[in-house]
Amino acid sequence: MIDFCCDIGNYAFRQWPAEDVAGTLPLLDRAGIDTALVGSIDAITYVSPHPANERLIADIKANDPAGRLIPLTVLNPVYPGVERDMEESRELGFRGLKLYPNYHGYHADDPPALRLIETATDFGWPVLITMRVEDERHHHPLMKVGGVDLNTVIEAAKQLPQATIILSGGNSAETPRFLRAIGDLPNACAELSYVKGPLKALENLVGEFGSERMLLGTHLPFVYPGCGIAKIAEAAIPDEAKQAILDGNAKRILGL
Amino acid sequence: MLIDFHCHVHDDGTGAQTDLVAEEARRIGLDYVVIYECVTHSRESLEIVQRCNEMCRFAYEREPDFFIPFVYTHPNLGQAGIDELNKGFDWGARGIKLEIASVITDKCVEPVIEFAIERDVPLVQHCWHKTTGNYPWETEPLHCAEIGRRYPELKLVMAHIGGDNRWGMRAIRDVPSVYTDCSGSISDYGHIEDCVAQLGADRLLWGTDVRGADYLYTLAKVRDSHLDDEDKAKVLGGNAARLLNL
Numbered sequence: 001m002i003d004f005c006c007d008i009g010n011y012a013f014r015q016w017p018a019e020d021v022a023g024t025l026p027l028l029d030r031a032g033i034d035t036a037l038v039g040s041i042d043a044i045t046y047v048s049p050h051p052a053n054e055r056l057i058a059d060i061k062a063n064d065p066a067g068r069l070i071p072l073t074v075l076n077p078v079y080p081g082v083e084r085d086m087e088e089s090r091e092l093g094f095r096g097l098k099l100y101p102n103y104h105g106y107h108a109d110d111p112p113a114l115r116l117i118e119t120a121t122d123f124g125w126p127v128l129i130t131m132r133v134e135d136e137r138h139h140h141p142l143m144k145v146g147g148v149d150l151n152t153v154i155e156a157a158k159q160l161p162q163a164t165i166i167l168s169g170g171n172s173a174e175t176p177r178f179l180r181a182i183g184d185l186p187n188a189c190a191e192l193s194y195v196k197g198p199l200k201a202l203e204n205l206v207g208e209f210g211s212e213r214m215l216l217g218t219h220l221p222f223v224y225p226g227c228g229i230a231k232i233a234e235a236a237i238p239d240e241a242k243q244a245i246l247d248g249n250a251k252r253i254l255g256l
Numbered sequence: 257m258l259i260d261f262h263c264h265v266h267d268d269g270t271g272a273q274t275d276l277v278a279e280e281a282r283r284i285g286l287d288y289v290v291i292y293e294c295v296t297h298s299r300e301s302l303e304i305v306q307r308c309n310e311m312c313r314f315a316y317e318r319e320p321d322f323f324i325p326f327v328y329t330h331p332n333l334g335q336a337g338i339d340e341l342n343k344g345f346d347w348g349a350r351g352i353k354l355e356i357a358s359v360i361t362d363k364c365v366e367p368v369i370e371f372a373i374e375r376d377v378p379l380v381q382h383c384w385h386k387t388t389g390n391y392p393w394e395t396e397p398l399h400c401a402e403i404g405r406r407y408p409e410l411k412l413v414m415a416h417i418g419g420d421n422r423w424g425m426r427a428i429r430d431v432p433s434v435y436t437d438c439s440g441s442i443s444d445y446g447h448i449e450d451c452v453a454q455l456g457a458d459r460l461l462w463g464t465d466v467r468g469a470d471y472l473y474t475l476a477k478v479r480d481s482h483l484d485d486e487d488k489a490k491v492l493g494g495n496a497a498r499l500l501n502l
Contacts, residue, residue, distance in 0.1 A: 014422075017446055031480075135442065137386040138420040144388060196441035197469040199280060223443045226480025230472040236283070 001229065002035045002250035003028070004128070004191040005168055005217030008056060008069075009041030013140045016221040021063040024221065028068065031218065031225035034247070035068050035256075037128070039098040043074035044133060049104070050075065050085040057092045070254065072096040072128065076104035077112040086119055095254075096120070098128045098168075102148045109155035117156060121163040126253055129153050131169040131194070134222060150174045154181040157188045164253055168217065169194045172201055179209045189249065193217030193228050202235040211241035215249055257493035257502075259288045260471075262380070262415060262439035262463025265315040265323075266293065274315040277466060278322055284471045287493065288502070290463075291315055292326040292353035292380070299357035299393060302336050305329055309340060313347050324500060325349050326380060330357035331365040341371055350500060351378040360395045360403050369407055378411040378499050380437070384419030385427075397427035404434035411499060413461065416440045421447045429454045435499070438477065438491075439463030448481040448491070457487035461495050 006028075010019050018024045019041075028036055040056040043049035053073045060069050073089035075082050075097065086097075097120040101108050108129050120127045132147045139145060150170070157165045158181075167178045167190040175190050182188040192214055195201050205214065216232060218225035232245050250256070260281065267273040281289050293308035308328045316325040327344025329337040331354065341352060352372050358365050360381050372379040385396045397418035404412055413435040418424020421442060428434040438448060438460060451460050464474040478491050496502075 014444075134444075137384070137388050138442075139387055141387045196443070196473050197465070197467075199277065199467040199470055201470050221445050224445050224448075224477045224480040226476035227443045227473045230476040230479075231470055234284075234472050 001033045001216055002037075002247045002254075003033045003218050003220065003225070004037050004166065004215040004250060005193040005228075006036035006038050006220045007041045007222070008038050008059070009043070009052065011041050012045045013143075018221050021059045021069065025064065025068065027220055027225065031220075031229060033218070033225065035070060036220070037070045037072055037096060039072040039074045039128075044100050044103050048079060050088070053085075053089060053094065054092070057094065061093070070095050072098040074098045074100065075116065076106070077110070077116040078104070078106045082112075082116065083119070086116065090123055096125045096128065098130065100130050100133070101152070102145050103133070108148065108152040109159065114156060114159060117160055117163050117165065121160065126164040126166055128166045128168040128191070129156070131167065131171070131174060133169070150178060154178060157182050157185055161185050161187075163187060164189070166191055166215065169219070171195065172197055176205060176208065179205070179213055182213070187253075189213045189215055189253065191215040191217030192232070192245070193219035193223070195231070196227070200236070202231055203237055206237045206241050211237070211244040212249060214245045215253075216246050257489075257497055258284075258286045259290065259462070259493040259496040260286055260464045260466065261290045261413070261437050261461040261496045263289045263291050263466045264293055264468065265291050265311070266467055267311055267315050269314065271318055273467065274318045278319050280471055281322070284475060288324050288496075289322060290324045290326060290351070290496070290500075292328055294328045294353055294355035294382070296356050296391070299330055299332055302330070302333055302340075305333070305337070305340050309344055316348060320348075326351040326353045326378075328353045328355070329368065331362065331368045332358045334364065338367055338371060341368065345375065351380065353380045354395075355382045356391055356394045358393055359399055361399045369403065369410055373407065373410050376411070378413055378435075380413040380415055383414045383416060383424070385423040386419060397424040400434055401427045401431045404428060404431035408433045411435070413437055413499075415463070416442070416465075417447070417451060421451065425451050425454045432459070435459045435461055435495070437461040437463035439465040439469070439474065441465070441469055441473075443473070443477045448478055449483060452483060452487055452491070457483070457490045458495055460491045461499070462492045
């Protein structure tokens, strides 16, 4: 299995069971996950995110000798010097870009964000655009961050049809709306970590959209990984669809 | 034993939704499903209460050996609300569900609480703590704690571990008569273990919030937790069976 929604680091608002690579790998083992695309949790709330990327990649190089973690750089497109951060990220070994428009204060379809996504596309990277980090009702009382406007993600995908834009953290209403909107764009996809219902949600999604545009996402360490896996692995959908969502589509996107 | 303590069938009168829920619940391996119908913003309407209970009764009568119905009411309707409870127990209800028509500490809820105590049946109260602000008349965990202290003989179930489970479990941890269910979409890593550590394994009930939630997703948060098998069995059905005298 390949997990498209996993993060590593300290979260400002809650303690998680693992906050580094050494702690995360056993969680992946327990869940049966072979490979995970990981970004830095610290970078979500850092004003200047890149130092957190540097710490994550150092941890991965020191503690993931098998190469199970595919590092994603978390950058703010409107922060000074982001172009150099992007270049450095490639040199450091990052293999994708993860964006948090609502935490860093921009829209996914703003020109600076589009330029960064274009650069990522030139690098051959996937770009994850995160809709939310946790349930909006339970945020810290002094830091309430609303979800990202899905229309801006759709617009970014339409403006950059060659980009591999992956909706991350889209809920049960947003995910089908995104999949419907991207239509025949060749590369856009959604990871499913935040699709928690309704009853038989996976059956309905596969019935309407097929299985080619969906990816496993657990949202480790925020969420029990079994939740994201069970709803796919035990759904009443064909085995080929399960395999595609659990790892086949990811291999295609990542060229594995 | 596997018992979902928090399910809304929302049948439209055709039986299709009842059959969908029953079929999926059986496929997952459930033994019983506790069902109730309720509407969030409708506190003035007796008609809404009656429609919800008719919907619940319809689903129950289609699956009488599998579904365990609870009756819904609006305490602010006074005697008319109590009459709905009596009607519900006449056709087979085994517990009471309250949603957002009144805060559970409101004076008007006292007759409903006394009804539940007299019948020795569980009362499930929707409950959420939101930093974004609760709805008017929406109960939050501190309210449940207050009622648990005032009525220790009441079988009160605070739904959803109070939404923000960190807040919810602390609010009721020193009130041993209050149970809670872990229904809904919240699946924070470790919260099931924390809840058992703080409340004990006898006070947590597995629930789903189907059809809004998914059986597989909500089951996995208990199945995937680090609880031992004995505690998982209590949470997944043992505690519910005890509360319902099954």
